[in-house]
Amino acid sequence: MNLENLFKPKTMAVVGVSKKNPLSPGRIIFIKNFFEMEVNVYGIHPDGGEIEGIKLYTKLEELPEIPNLLVIAISAEETLGYVRNCAELNIPACIIIGGGFAEIGSEGIKRQEELERIAFENEIAVLGPNCIGVYSPPLLDTIFMPTERITRPPKGTVALISQSGGVLVDQFFHKFNEIKIGVSTAVSIGNRAVVDETMLLEYFSKYDKETSNIAFYLEGFKSNRSKEFLRLARESEDNVITYFGGLSEQGIKATKSHTASLSGNEKIISAVLKQNLIFQPRSELELLTHLKLLDILSHKRKPFDPNTIVNGQIAVLSISGGHGVLCVDLLKKYNLFGVEFSEKEKNEMKKLVNPVARNIASYDNPIDLTGSARDEDIENIIHILSKIERIECIILLILPYTPSISFQIGRRIADRVSLDKKPLVCFIPYIQKYSLIIESLELSNIPVFHSIEEAVQAVHALKILTRRKKLIKLK
Amino acid sequence: MNLENLFKPKTMAVVGVSKKNPLSPGRIIFIKNFFEMEVNVYGIHPDGGEIEGIKLYTKLEELPEIPNLLVIAISAEETLGYVRNCAELNIPACIIIGGGFAEIGSEGIKRQEELERIAFENEIAVLGPNCIGVYSPPLLDTIFMPTERITRPPKGTVALISQSGGVLVDQFFHKFNEIKIGVSTAVSIGNRAVVDETMLLEYFSKYDKETSNIAFYLEGFKSNRSKEFLRLARESEDNVITYFGGLSEQGIKATKSHTASLSGNEKIISAVLKQNLIFQPRSELELLTHLKLLDILSHKRKPFDPNTIVNGQIAVLSISGGHGVLCVDLLKKYNLFGVEFSEKEKNEMKKLVNPVARNIASYDNPIDLTGSARDEDIENIIHILSKIERIECIILLILPYTPSISFQIGRRIADRVSLDKKPLVCFIPYIQKYSLIIESLELSNIPVFHSIEEAVQAVHALKILTRRKKLIKLK
Numbered sequence: 001m002n003l004e005n006l007f008k009p010k011t012m013a014v015v016g017v018s019k020k021n022p023l024s025p026g027r028i029i030f031i032k033n034f035f036e037m038e039v040n041v042y043g044i045h046p047d048g049g050e051i052e053g054i055k056l057y058t059k060l061e062e063l064p065e066i067p068n069l070l071v072i073a074i075s076a077e078e079t080l081g082y083v084r085n086c087a088e089l090n091i092p093a094c095i096i097i098g099g100g101f102a103e104i105g106s107e108g109i110k111r112q113e114e115l116e117r118i119a120f121e122n123e124i125a126v127l128g129p130n131c132i133g134v135y136s137p138p139l140l141d142t143i144f145m146p147t148e149r150i151t152r153p154p155k156g157t158v159a160l161i162s163q164s165g166g167v168l169v170d171q172f173f174h175k176f177n178e179i180k181i182g183v184s185t186a187v188s189i190g191n192r193a194v195v196d197e198t199m200l201l202e203y204f205s206k207y208d209k210e211t212s213n214i215a216f217y218l219e220g221f222k223s224n225r226s227k228e229f230l231r232l233a234r235e236s237e238d239n240v241i242t243y244f245g246g247l248s249e250q251g252i253k254a255t256k257s258h259t260a261s262l263s264g265n266e267k268i269i270s271a272v273l274k275q276n277l278i279f280q281p282r283s284e285l286e287l288l289t290h291l292k293l294l295d296i297l298s299h300k301r302k303p304f305d306p307n308t309i310v311n312g313q314i315a316v317l318s319i320s321g322g323h324g325v326l327c328v329d330l331l332k333k334y335n336l337f338g339v340e341f342s343e344k345e346k347n348e349m350k351k352l353v354n355p356v357a358r359n360i361a362s363y364d365n366p367i368d369l370t371g372s373a374r375d376e377d378i379e380n381i382i383h384i385l386s387k388i389e390r391i392e393c394i395i396l397l398i399l400p401y402t403p404s405i406s407f408q409i410g411r412r413i414a415d416r417v418s419l420d421k422k423p424l425v426c427f428i429p430y431i432q433k434y435s436l437i438i439e440s441l442e443l444s445n446i447p448v449f450h451s452i453e454e455a456v457q458a459v460h461a462l463k464i465l466t467r468r469k470k471l472i473k474l475k
Numbered sequence: 476m477n478l479e480n481l482f483k484p485k486t487m488a489v490v491g492v493s494k495k496n497p498l499s500p501g502r503i504i505f506i507k508n509f510f511e512m513e514v515n516v517y518g519i520h521p522d523g524g525e526i527e528g529i530k531l532y533t534k535l536e537e538l539p540e541i542p543n544l545l546v547i548a549i550s551a552e553e554t555l556g557y558v559r560n561c562a563e564l565n566i567p568a569c570i571i572i573g574g575g576f577a578e579i580g581s582e583g584i585k586r587q588e589e590l591e592r593i594a595f596e597n598e599i600a601v602l603g604p605n606c607i608g609v610y611s612p613p614l615l616d617t618i619f620m621p622t623e624r625i626t627r628p629p630k631g632t633v634a635l636i637s638q639s640g641g642v643l644v645d646q647f648f649h650k651f652n653e654i655k656i657g658v659s660t661a662v663s664i665g666n667r668a669v670v671d672e673t674m675l676l677e678y679f680s681k682y683d684k685e686t687s688n689i690a691f692y693l694e695g696f697k698s699n700r701s702k703e704f705l706r707l708a709r710e711s712e713d714n715v716i717t718y719f720g721g722l723s724e725q726g727i728k729a730t731k732s733h734t735a736s737l738s739g740n741e742k743i744i745s746a747v748l749k750q751n752l753i754f755q756p757r758s759e760l761e762l763l764t765h766l767k768l769l770d771i772l773s774h775k776r777k778p779f780d781p782n783t784i785v786n787g788q789i790a791v792l793s794i795s796g797g798h799g800v801l802c803v804d805l806l807k808k809y810n811l812f813g814v815e816f817s818e819k820e821k822n823e824m825k826k827l828v829n830p831v832a833r834n835i836a837s838y839d840n841p842i843d844l845t846g847s848a849r850d851e852d853i854e855n856i857i858h859i860l861s862k863i864e865r866i867e868c869i870i871l872l873i874l875p876y877t878p879s880i881s882f883q884i885g886r887r888i889a890d891r892v893s894l895d896k897k898p899l900v901c902f903i904p905y906i907q908k909y910s911l912i913i914e915s916l917e918l919s920n921i922p923v924f925h926s927i928e929e930a931v932q933a934v935h936a937l938k939i940l941t942r943r944k945k946l947i948k949l950k
Contacts, residue, residue: 023878099835099845130835132846144846145876151906165846166795169876174904219800250803250813254796254841284801284926285760320641321729325694326759328725338725360574360605366729370574371607371619371640401620401644403498429649431626451759 003125003195003203005093007136007185009039009068013060015082016073016097017043019051025097025144026073027051029133032147039140042067060085069093071133071142076100079129080114087122094119095142096128102191103130112193119194131190132165135183143188145169156182157298158291159204159211161197163189164245167217175288179450181295184210196222198229205236213239213294215287219246219255226269234276237472239294239465241279243287244270277468279461289449289457297465299445303418307469309392309462312336315385316366318397319373319405323427324366327395327452334460338365339391345384352380371402375409379416386420393423393459397452400434410440418444423462427455478600478670478678480568482611482660484514484543488535490557491548491572492518494526500572500619501548502526504608507622514615517542535560544568546608546617551575551586554604558590562597569594570617571603577666578605587668594669606665607640610658618663620644631657632773633766634679636672637692638664639720646692650763656770659685671697673704680711688714688769690762694721694730701744709751712947714769714940716754718762719745752943754936764924764932772940774920778893782944784867784937787811790860791841793872794848794880798902799841802870802927809935813840814866820859827855846877850884854891861895868898868934872927875909885915893919898937902930 012033016026033041034054042063045056057063060070060082070091072082076098086094101112112129119126127133133142137155141147143165150169153176162168165188176183185208187200197216204211214236221229233240246255247267273280281287297306314336318324328338341349346363353361357372369377378396385394398409410428417424428438430450441448449455487508491501508516509529517538520531532538535545535557545566547557551573561569576587587604594601602608608617612630616622618640625644628651637643640663651658660683662675672691679686689711696704708715721730722742748755756762772781789811793799803813816824821838828836832847844852853871860869873884885903892899903913905925916923924930 025878028878103837104834144878146878148908149876149878162797164795164797164800166793166874166876167797167801170795170798170874170904171801174906217797219797245797245800245804248804248807250806250840251800254800254803254839284928318641320639320645322637322639322642322692322694322720323645325639325720325726325729326642326646328729329720329723331725332723359579362578364729365725399641399645401624401641403500403503403619403621403624429645431649433623453759 001123001125001195001199002092003199004207005068006095006125006127006134006195008139009093011040011042011065011067012069012071012140013042013044013063013067014071014073015044017045017051017056019045019049024073026071028144028146029071029073029142033140036147037140038138060089060091067091069095071095071097073097073144076108076111076129080111080118083115083118083124083126086124087118092123093125094127095131095133096126097131097133097142097144099130101129101193112191116193124194126194127187128190129193132168132188135186143169150174151177153177153183154180155184156295157184157210157212158182158295159184159208159214160186161189161200161214162187162217163192163219164217165190167245171217171284179288179292181288181292184208192222196225198222198225198232201229201232201236201240205232205238211238212298213241213291215241215243215291217243217245219244221269230269230272230276233273233278241281241287241290242273243281277464277471279464285454286457289454290461293447293458293461296445296447301445303414303444303446304421304423306423306462307466308423309459309466311392312459312463313339313390313392314395314459315339315391316395316397317369317378317381317385318366319369319371319378319402320397320399321362321368323397323399323452324368327397327456328366330453330456334456335463336456336459341365345388349381349384352384353377372404373402374404375406375412378409379412382413382416382424383420386422391422393425393462395425395427395455395459397427397455398437399429400437407436410437414441414444414446417446425449425455425458427452476598476600476670476674477567478674479682480543481570481600481602481609481670483614484568486515486517486540486542487544487546487615488517488519488538488542489546489548490519492520492526492531494520494524499548501546503619503621504546504548504617508615511622512615513613535564535566542566544570546570546572548572548619551583551604555586555589555593558593558599558601561599562593566599568600569602570606570608571601572606572608572617572619574605576604576668587666591668599669601669602662603665604668607643607663610661618644625649626652628652628658629655630659631770632659632685632687633657633770634659634683634686634689635661636664636675636689637662638667638694639692640665642692642720646759654763654767656763656767659683667697671700673697673700673707676704676707676711676715680707680713686713687773688716688766690716690718690766692718692720694719696744705744705747705751708748708753716756716762716765717748718756752939752946754939760929761932764929765936768922768933768936771920771922776920778889778919778921779896779898781898781937782941783898784934784941786867787934787938788814788865788867789870789934790814790866791870791872792844792853792856792860793841794844794846794853794877795872795874796837796843798872798874798927799843802872802931803841805928805931809931810938811931811934816840820863824856824859827859828852847879848877849879850881850887853884854887857888857891857899858895861897866897868900868937870900870902870930870934872902872930873912874904875912882911885912889916889919889921892921900924900930900933902927
């Protein structure tokens, strides 16, 4: 089944453009695409006429051209008629917004089965029902929430596929926008009667060049499709991330009524995914950390080779003892280890630290250069740590609160790391006035996070990436 | 030992005001207090003279008045002389900023022992050494980081005591400012040679009326003081929160070099704290969630009685199925339970929901009113849930992205909850344009959080509070 028309249609039509209710989903979709997006869009209303000065057509046959995509935003009862229309007119793709299918029980299940029959027999790529559709910038946006109400993420490398529209616009869009993770295309699959997560995984990993990372929110796999999903995920050259909801006992009950999922042997599948190093974040924070890291690493220019964290041997460098302690406390949780330094290595560090900090600093791991540390101390210690081979990655905790750290610190670290090429992940508190420091690191594609735990999670992500790279090479 | 002069001095003197180095700690402390704070402050420099047009005095004896507090920001070697000076002149309190004591080993240990001897013999409340001192607005601020570099939290009910200055200004100050948690006084205890966490617990719970919540960051208790700490924490009418760093194997190693802590039987103490319902957050996020909740509940005006969550029986109400699923997934982790609704209760709900959403909504727990829900649906369901006695608390997940939710939703919920008096905790994504909704809830002191997990953590906090209240009543 060809999915391209769902994401790259030249022409799109919308059914369900209410003249009375400006907040109806069909009308919002029509209007936002007409005024904001690049696709050529037509509105259908049985009575014709116009809204906001834009002509409406009474039926599909009346349109000046046959659209590549039909968006259906009307009641469940009327929906199937329009899908049959697509078959007759050779419209190859269709998005069904409304609910009233398998998720409401017997009557709806029958309706959904009929929908599937028509779609598969006529090769129509049907997305939904019970979904918010597609966001494929700059071409189209079928999300029925007013654009000014949601927040849009920047353009980037992550394709998003979500079984929940709410999770898509909130956990993904809003948070992506906040921490600047870029999206290529976003898809809400709803009841996934026809187009499912497995077909989308194939599409994005094989046919979409803009995408190099594919993230899923799923409440279970579509039945009989998990093996194929697994095969594709294993073989994909893109990074695949699967975030699961509804795996708890209470959650399983809930998903049944939500998108009519057949939650089944997810725990087994989850174990197999893990074996194949398909990452499954355990929390929203971990999900976002991994995606942020992957999006940064998708840049061609890399300050270091990210695929070198085999065992997770870490050095922690800080100017606050407490931060160092909190950081090493977290290492074990993420399967990472603090290296030990030899007396020789410690002495080498000590010699290079400024005289005020020298004797009060601590050169064990975590290294605490104290509030008397200066820019060059941090730079020098990074240089020494970079030469120690058994250190696979440095976690640097920068606190620009102390007076001896200058606002050049970001640039100095960025240049040092780019020259020494030792993997390094930074923590800097996110405070507006420190954006100068944060940006100088980000411009060199050095991963920067705003909590200690995220920095540790990011190194864990690097470890998984390294292992997956090896696994793919072995094949 | 009287600690009041550390926090409420009328007059303060600073030793170590460098004329050459504008970034030296003593100079920063002197200048910021002179220009920004209300305490009467004098600067000491052996040569006298002036900086920035302000007169400096050559020695303590020369000051126009004997200060209540002396801040010492000079080398470890010279520090003791000034402490002896305090004894001679009857200066009752003193803050020692510099390091070079127990944390650097043998020579420093001796120095610290001598410091303790002088202080205890002469009843001088010595804070530190190796600390950043006291923030007691609007009177004084001895944090040696320039004020424009750190962020200051708003004024409020939480007293902060931290063994790490870095954690104090970052995890506490910066985050408190971000999520608006108010601070009464903040103290960095450093090596806690004399004034320790136990003395401060006593001071804040017995003598400071502004404080009703006391939060600690500790890397272990001072030796032989844990029993007394425990007794005070158990008996305190304030809420006591202890956040521990350095309890992991790697962390224990690190704390030894950091503040010369004698980390010992913390795990046992931690178990005893738990028995007495002294809350120990497991993560930074949980720490902040609890403090935010406690700060809100410190207001006299409360929309509901917070001390009624005995078993943790929860109803989750959402307009996004995915959000509901993610929320119930988290309940077990926080020792909470989703109630089940009877058919009668479900029918009662269904009858009140608008016709568009009625048949596609789900009335199991989590309740999913779908993207077609309107303000009055949410309000009506809250009213029904409030009448169901076995529900102890409602978690409401509001997503104002959908067009049928109005910007009055916050006010409507706030009024409903204040009338029905059922405990309710909200999740709303933190997006600037939704502050209108967020503020209408916050003005009624309804707890609002910006991730699902925080909302669940907050209910967990309510459960602990309820149990602690019972425990205290029993005594």
